[in-house]
Amino acid sequence: AQKITQTQPGMFVQEKEAVTLDCTYDTSDPSYGLFWYKQPSSGEMIFLIYQGSYDQQNATEGRYSLNFQKARKSANLVISASQLGDSAMYFCAMREDAGYSSASKIIFGSGTRLSIRP
């Protein structure tokens, strides 16, 4: 079964608009973490933001925020005031803890290619 689902293979957004990238996940573990990464055409994987399953507030990092809806098992990434440099692949990932950190592993979604139009 798919653990991490990103339903938008590609998106086009006008520069300066806000954009929401969808991510849903599936786990029965009460302790888990959610990550978002950006991969520009250069290929590097850039860590953007993290949300823990027990965190009460949505995570924010500059223009990035994570809309965490635990009951719906969704962890959408919101980018405010998009810029041309935001054009990249974006991956959602989940860490399942399996009860202790040494057994944790991180699984990635299929990604969303975001293109920002000038």
Added chain:
Amino acid sequence: SAVISQKPSRDICQRGTSLTIQCQVDSQVTMMFWYRQQPGQSLTLIATANQGSEATYESGFVIDKFPISRPNLTFSTLTVSNLSPEDSSIYLCQGGNLDTQYFGPGTRLTVL
């Protein structure tokens, strides 16, 4: 934030040979992982590198083909053995703690 380096950045290898990739983290991390990424695809987890013990492999990946070492909290190696053209891919090392996970720049492997 942790800085992760990988060596080599790229290599071209002959069928039947092996390539060992090194991953070095500039600070101690609890977790290290190895992934494979085909062009235009997502990341596939190969294994979790466990410090001082055998790696934990994902379905479809075996120790004989992908031996992994992690002698301490800052260093790990992945060997891709008995290379075939199907092993041509980018191999990425990831390291971090529960709430921060960083990637190395990747190793681009081409098998002829």
